[in-house]
Amino acid sequence: MEKSLDLINARIRDGSARVVTAEEMPGIVDELGEEGALAEVDVVTTGTFGAMCSSGAFFNFGHADPPIRMERVWLNDVEAYAGIAAVDAYLGATQTAESEDRLYGGAHVLEELVAGGTVELRATSHGTDCYPRRSITTELLLEDMNQAIMVNPRNSYQCYNAATNTTDRTLNTYMGTLLPRCGNVSYSGAGTLSPLANDPRFRVIGSGVPIFLAGAEGMIVGEGTQHSAGSGFGTLMVTGDMKQMRQEFLRAAVMNGYGVTMYIGIGVPIPVLDTEIVRSTAVRDEDLMTNIIDYGTPRRDRPALARVSYADLKSGSVEINGETVRTSSLSSYRGARAVAQELKTWIEQGKMELALPTRRIDPAKRVRPMRETAVTPRVREIMNRQVISITEDEEIRVAAKRLLKGETNHLPVLDGNGTLVGIITTYDVSKAVVTDGRLCQVKDIMTRNVIKTTPDEPVDVAAQKLEQNNISALPVVDATNRVVGILSAIDLGKLFGGRWRR
Amino acid sequence: MKLLLTFSRKGRDDPGREPVIARVVKETGVLINVEKANIDSMAGEVLIDVPDGDADLIRRRLEEAGVNVRVMENAVVRDEEECVDCGACISICPQEVFSFDAEWRLCVNAERCVLCGKCIRACPHGALSQQG
Numbered sequence: 001m002e003k004s005l006d007l008i009n010a011r012i013r014d015g016s017a018r019v020v021t022a023e024e025m026p027g028i029v030d031e032l033g034e035e036g037a038l039a040e041v042d043v044v045t046t047g048t049f050g051a052m053c054s055s056g057a058f059f060n061f062g063h064a065d066p067p068i069r070m071e072r073v074w075l076n077d078v079e080a081y082a083g084i085a086a087v088d089a090y091l092g093a094t095q096t097a098e099s100e101d102r103l104y105g106g107a108h109v110l111e112e113l114v115a116g117g118t119v120e121l122r123a124t125s126h127g128t129d130c131y132p133r134r135s136i137t138t139e140l141l142l143e144d145m146n147q148a149i150m151v152n153p154r155n156s157y158q159c160y161n162a163a164t165n166t167t168d169r170t171l172n173t174y175m176g177t178l179l180p181r182c183g184n185v186s187y188s189g190a191g192t193l194s195p196l197a198n199d200p201r202f203r204v205i206g207s208g209v210p211i212f213l214a215g216a217e218g219m220i221v222g223e224g225t226q227h228s229a230g231s232g233f234g235t236l237m238v239t240g241d242m243k244q245m246r247q248e249f250l251r252a253a254v255m256n257g258y259g260v261t262m263y264i265g266i267g268v269p270i271p272v273l274d275t276e277i278v279r280s281t282a283v284r285d286e287d288l289m290t291n292i293i294d295y296g297t298p299r300r301d302r303p304a305l306a307r308v309s310y311a312d313l314k315s316g317s318v319e320i321n322g323e324t325v326r327t328s329s330l331s332s333y334r335g336a337r338a339v340a341q342e343l344k345t346w347i348e349q350g351k352m353e354l355a356l357p358t359r360r361i362d363p364a365k366r367v368r369p370m371r372e373t374a375v376t377p378r379v380r381e382i383m384n385r386q387v388i389s390i391t392e393d394e395e396i397r398v399a400a401k402r403l404l405k406g407e408t409n410h411l412p413v414l415d416g417n418g419t420l421v422g423i424i425t426t427y428d429v430s431k432a433v434v435t436d437g438r439l440c441q442v443k444d445i446m447t448r449n450v451i452k453t454t455p456d457e458p459v460d461v462a463a464q465k466l467e468q469n470n471i472s473a474l475p476v477v478d479a480t481n482r483v484v485g486i487l488s489a490i491d492l493g494k495l496f497g498g499r500w501r502r
Numbered sequence: 503m504k505l506l507l508t509f510s511r512k513g514r515d516d517p518g519r520e521p522v523i524a525r526v527v528k529e530t531g532v533l534i535n536v537e538k539a540n541i542d543s544m545a546g547e548v549l550i551d552v553p554d555g556d557a558d559l560i561r562r563r564l565e566e567a568g569v570n571v572r573v574m575e576n577a578v579v580r581d582e583e584e585c586v587d588c589g590a591c592i593s594i595c596p597q598e599v600f601s602f603d604a605e606w607r608l609c610v611n612a613e614r615c616v617l618c619g620k621c622i623r624a625c626p627h628g629a630l631s632q633q634g
Contacts, residue, residue: 050585051626176590177624184593251586253626261626263586314599316592328593330626334606450624 001038002274008042009353016072017042019347021340022193022270022281031280033277037282043135043347043354044281046195046338047212047267050188050331051253053174054154054225055262056092057110057242060146061121064138069131074098075109086131087294090151093252093262102424105260107252110150113142114214115247134363148242150213154224158196158234162327163185164320166295166303168449168467169272172257177293178295182305182320185292185327187265190336191285191310195268198281204270205236206357212267212343213245217352219269222359224361236361238266249339253444267333267343271354285311292320298461300369337459380455380463382494383476383485389414392421392443400429410473412483413446419481422446452477453487459495462487503557504537504574504613506549511541517568517615518546523556526563532556537616549574549617575634577615578622580608584629591621 010019018041020028025044029037059080061070064087073082073089077097080089093107113119118139120473127134142148142500164185165171165178172178176186191197199205207222227235249265291304304448305320312318314333317326346352388406390399392413399411403426413422424446432445439445453462453474462474466489475483512535518541527534537547550558561571578599587608592600597614600621622630 050588093633175596176626177620179594186593251509251627254628255626263588263626328594329589332588332606334587337606473601 001035003038003042003272005271005273005354005356008273011042012347012350013352015350017346017347019043019045019269019344021337021344022046022283023337023340025281026192026284027129029278034282035276037355038272038275038441041272041278043344044198044272044397045267045338045340045343045347046190046198046270046272047193047265047341047343048156048190048195048331049265049335049339050190050263051174051255051261052152052155052264052266053094053261055110055150055152055264056090056106057090057148057150058090059148061087061140062091062144062146062383064133066133067131068123068125068133068136069128070136071125072123074122075106075119076104076112076115077120078104078106078109079121080106083452087189088132092259096260100166102166103254103260104326105252105254107260107262110242110262111247111250111252112147114242114245116141121350139212142243149239150216150218150242150245151221151237151239152224152264153237154226154235155238155264156195156224156236156268157189158200158229159232159288160188160291161291161304162318163295164292164310165296166294166305171295172255173295174255174258174261174326175295177256182323182325184291185311185313185318185320185325186330187290187327188330189290189310189312190331190333191288192283193290193336193340195266195332196236197231197278197283198270198286199268199281200229200234200363201276202229202230202234202357202361202363203280204273204356206267206360209268209355210352211238211240211269212265212339212346213240213247214250214264214266215342216240216242216244217346218356219359220267223361223365226367227361227365229362230364230366233367234361234363236266249335257396260270263332263335265339267339269347269352269354271341271356285309285314292318298464299458311447333445341361376461378455379459379476379485379487380454382491383455383487384491385485387412387475387483387486389483390442392441392446393413394442395440396429396432396442398444399424400433403429410475410486410488411442412475413442414483418477418483420450420477420483421451423446423475450475455477457482463492466492503554504577504615505550505552505557505561506572507546507550507565508570508572508573509568511544511546518550520526522564522567522569523548523550526560526567530556530559530563534560545605546589549581549601552577574615574617574633576612577617578610578612579631579633580610581629581631584627585625586627586629590624590626590627594620594624 069086080091163175221237224235251263473488535551
């Protein structure tokens with residue numbers, strides 16, 4: 001049996017359509033079977049409510065008198081992109097305010113507008129014959145704008161990697177706070193309720209399809225940026241009228257140590273046309289797998305430590321290498337349910353009819369990494385290969401002489417086999433002299449937990465280590481922990497002034 | 503019940519020089535659990551947990567010893583308007599103060615809180631704060 005969209009819409013119009021949420025669907029299919037569920041259910045509503053950085057809105061402010069061609073525009077001190085027509089601008093959710101006394105960004109401005117608050121518009125211009133004005137400051141409400149059209153380039157990820165951190169320090173990431181030594185796992189996504197997880201082949205989710213967007217009736221534009229459905233990471237570009245949105249489903253947020261983002265509620269209604277759609281909407285948390293990725297690796301390709309299902313993640317803890325680690329969701333499952341529930345009510349009350357895609361989204365497309373034409377400098381290319389080192393059982397006096405003679409501030413400490421076991425600095429030696437005459441060997445004063453780098457580490461990563469640990473040199477070690485060089489803050493200067501060339 | 507003890511270390515009557523807590527335990531026989539302590543050269547702050555019935559007694563004795571005592575009823579406070587029930591705080595908290603109920607609503611068991619402040623920084627919505 002198959003069902004036409006016209007039939008489903010006719011049922012929505014006469015109030016007889018059977019609408020269920022994606023959370024209810026697996027149980028219905030278990031009970032009635034696929035054919036039975038197809039006969040019974042007309043629409044499955046989905047929902048997600050989480051951090052979606054790639055969001056923002058186009059505004060048209062109307063013309064002032066005398067008129068201005070806005071070249072730079074700020075809304076509550078947050079700069080909007082004004083490189084479009086005279087009084088149009090796009091405000092991105094993650095853009096932060098110019099004054100840095102608190103973390104305030106585009107998302108806060110968007111939330112303020114939706115909540116009915118006043119926003120200060122400031123704009124500057126060079127002035128033209130047709131637009132003579134050079135600056136303007138005014139206060140606006142959402143209703144004062146001609147248009148406030150939200151256009152989010154990438155929302156509603158099909159699924160997302162869960163995050164953990166194997167390093168010894170707390171990381172502040174877009175995946176939230178990650179405690180050291182795999183102290184926690186954070187994840188995002190609504191699992192069984194997630195819109196794209198219910199139509200992974202993009203049969204009914206595509207351009208032109210009506211959706212719930214932050215309380216407004218929105219629409220899918222098409223594939224989102226970085227869409228990679230071929231690897232399970234499909235995304236959507238969506239749009240909707242901000243004037244219909246509600247604060248409940250559009251919330252500014254700040255990821256500590258990372259920046260501003262925006263939580264948005266999105267729901268897509270799925271017409272149940274055939275048994276294939278019945279099957280895809282019967283998906284459970286247990287069926288949706290994702291990887292736990294080590295965000296302690298500051299590179300594009302981070303290692304996966306475990307593969308888990310959304311059921312595992314939602315249970316509150318998962319196992320990583322035999323240890324139980326607690327999980328935190330960044331998206332709100334309660335919010336996702338509220339979206340799916342409200343969308344269900346809209347359709348039951350005949351407020352929204354469904355449509356099939358006017359253009360399909362490619363279910364096989366995969367994202368590609370950036371093509372980099374300039375070579376990223378590696379530690380190998382700027383490190384100092386003449387390493388002055390010392391062994392752990394030498395006297396401190398010898399270390400002091402060696403530091404002076406070598407005109408250096410850092411001595412990597414080696415054991416009898418030439419392996420790195422510590423580091424001492426001029427500061428350590430001075431401190432030993434001043435505080436306690438009894439300490440006499442290098443091993444008594446050395447730092448054993450050495451922050452180090454490798455020859456092929458990108459210089460940017462090494463520089464970040466220097467800054468975060470407030471140190472000025474890193475021993476460079478090979479795979480067997482032998483010191484092959486030292487990278488000091490001074491070596492970073494080689495990158496400037498044209499001394500570094502490939 | 504949790505009591506937050508604060509004292510200045512300036513002056514001659516510096517309670518930080520004396521084994522104040524040990525003395526109170528010895529005299530009263532009440533078992534005090536020290537959950538957090540931060541004592542530097544200028545001031546001290548100690549969070550203790552005592553049985554509810556003995557809280558008044560302990561409070562009096564500590565105050566006599568020159569310690570400022572504040573009863574912490576709601577150590578961590580959740581702003582329901584700001585909270586979206588995401589759960590980012592749940593795995594951050596070393597004391598398992600936060601959990602979900604059956605409806606995926608965030609529940610706060612503030613009694614367990616030791617005021618480490620991790621959740622306050624980690625909350626994406628600025629919904630958590632420390633009792634003022």
